[in-house]
Amino acid sequence: MNAISSVHAREIIDSRGNPTVEVDVVLADGTRGRAAVPSGASTGTREAVELRDGDPGRYHGKGVRRAVEAVNTEIAAALKGHDATDQAGADRVLIELDGTADKSRLGANATLGVSLALVRAAAGSAGQPLYRYLGGADATLLPMPLMNIVNGGAHADNPLDFQEFMIVPVGAGTFAEAVRMGSEVFHALRGALRAAGQNTNVGDEGGFAPDLRTAEEALTFVTEAIAATGYRPGADVAIALDPAASEFYQGGRYLHRDPGEHVAYLAGLVDAFPIVSIEDGVAQDDHAGWVALTRAIGGRCQLVGDDVFCTNEALLRQGIADGVGNAILIKVNQIGTLTETLATVGTARAAGYRVVMSHRSGETEDTTIADLAVATGCGQIKTGSLSRSDRTAKYNQLIRIEEELGERATLDPYLRVRV
Numbered sequence: 001m002n003a004i005s006s007v008h009a010r011e012i013i014d015s016r017g018n019p020t021v022e023v024d025v026v027l028a029d030g031t032r033g034r035a036a037v038p039s040g041a042s043t044g045t046r047e048a049v050e051l052r053d054g055d056p057g058r059y060h061g062k063g064v065r066r067a068v069e070a071v072n073t074e075i076a077a078a079l080k081g082h083d084a085t086d087q088a089g090a091d092r093v094l095i096e097l098d099g100t101a102d103k104s105r106l107g108a109n110a111t112l113g114v115s116l117a118l119v120r121a122a123a124g125s126a127g128q129p130l131y132r133y134l135g136g137a138d139a140t141l142l143p144m145p146l147m148n149i150v151n152g153g154a155h156a157d158n159p160l161d162f163q164e165f166m167i168v169p170v171g172a173g174t175f176a177e178a179v180r181m182g183s184e185v186f187h188a189l190r191g192a193l194r195a196a197g198q199n200t201n202v203g204d205e206g207g208f209a210p211d212l213r214t215a216e217e218a219l220t221f222v223t224e225a226i227a228a229t230g231y232r233p234g235a236d237v238a239i240a241l242d243p244a245a246s247e248f249y250q251g252g253r254y255l256h257r258d259p260g261e262h263v264a265y266l267a268g269l270v271d272a273f274p275i276v277s278i279e280d281g282v283a284q285d286d287h288a289g290w291v292a293l294t295r296a297i298g299g300r301c302q303l304v305g306d307d308v309f310c311t312n313e314a315l316l317r318q319g320i321a322d323g324v325g326n327a328i329l330i331k332v333n334q335i336g337t338l339t340e341t342l343a344t345v346g347t348a349r350a351a352g353y354r355v356v357m358s359h360r361s362g363e364t365e366d367t368t369i370a371d372l373a374v375a376t377g378c379g380q381i382k383t384g385s386l387s388r389s390d391r392t393a394k395y396n397q398l399i400r401i402e403e404e405l406g407e408r409a410t411l412d413p414y415l416r417v418r419v
């Protein structure tokens with residue numbers, strides 16, 4: 001047995017300049033696994049709890065020393081000697097040690113850092129890349145990337161209500177080609193914004209954050225950038241949205257629209273633009289809106305639940321039973337352990353729901369989600385724009401994985417065939 005010999009956490013800094021947890025797990029054979037924890041801005045209300053110190057004298061209250069301390073004392077003591085290949089057992093120890101339903105005692109940032117560092121150590125000790133250690137020899141499907149090139153909402157200081165406007169290079173034959181196509185459109189968009197007198201500053205996920213007022217304006221810029229690059233909007237490069245509608249849903253209304261009007265508005269956007277996927281088109285608490293949206297356009301558009309499911313298997317099961325959406329966004333820190341994440345992915349696939357592996361708006365150089373996307377064969381990933389190293393780290397890792405898989409690698413065709 002290759003036992004865990006030490007677990008150690010530290011406070012590091014993320015892409016927004018906020019502190020986050022990084023964990024090192026060292027095994028008896030000397031192998032080290034390391035993982036850093038991401039952090040959201042537009043968080044779902046039912047996410048596992050990210051423990052912050054609340055001490056205004058450090059990092060404006062955002063320090064994570066308490067979570068670090070939990071790893072270095074209680075968690076380290078509980079896991080020392082545990083078999084490194086027993087990921088499910090180790091994650092159970094974390095869940096039981098925390099003892100709450102939402103990981104609020106030790107912090108999901110503490111448990112996730114340990115859980116992912118452990119699997120990295122175990123893969124390293126087995127002499128395998130993470131995607132193969134977890135996914136086996138059949139893990140050869142590369143995810144179609146959903147690349148966020150215009151930022152709004154909680155991720156940028158501009159007037160756009162919708163949070164993310166993404167491009168999907170559905171015409172690409174390989175992942176590397178998808179990245180090239182995305183990069184070309186990203187640069188064409190920069191040129192078009194500049195030519196229109198717009199600023200080309202970027203938001204939290206590295207997409208442009210121009211002073212546009214409406215989703216239609218942003219969608220027009222993106223569609224024209226696709227065409228200006230020489231691609232056919234829809235057939236070569238399609239569009240995906242994450243309005244993150246929970247952020248602008250108040251008093252039962254979506255700004256100036258009631259839920260019925262809002263659903264009709266989204267359906268109209270799908271008619272007018274080459275949109276193949278909408279995430280959180282309606283708010284997490286608008287159950288009737290979710291069902292109405294799914295009935296209205298679920299047959300012709302992927303509808304991804306983020307805030308409404310929070311990577312939580314129980315919330316997903318309820319949503320499946322109720323007809324909420326047809327796909328789920330997977331964010332490892334929304335639930336706080338690898339084992340629970342994989343269980344949610346399994347439940348989604350068994351129900352025929354599509355799965356999109358996702359970063360958070362606050363990220364680090366950690367690339368674990370790239371490997372998880374291939375390991376699970378989930379088929380899609382969203383990990384930001386074609387700039388900023390916290391985002392490109394994941395794209396670049398997927399390029400490496402594709403190269404390593406060689407002839408056996410394929411790029412998920414699901415969104416391609418929908419066009």
Ligand SMILES: C=C(OP(=O)(O)O)C(=O)O
Binds near residue numbers: 042306329359361362
């Ligand atoms: C990535 C997202 O943003 P955040 O991490 O802020 O929740 C999202 O909403 O899908």
Ligand SMILES: [Mg+2]
Binds near residue numbers: 244279280306
């Ligand atoms: Mg979202």
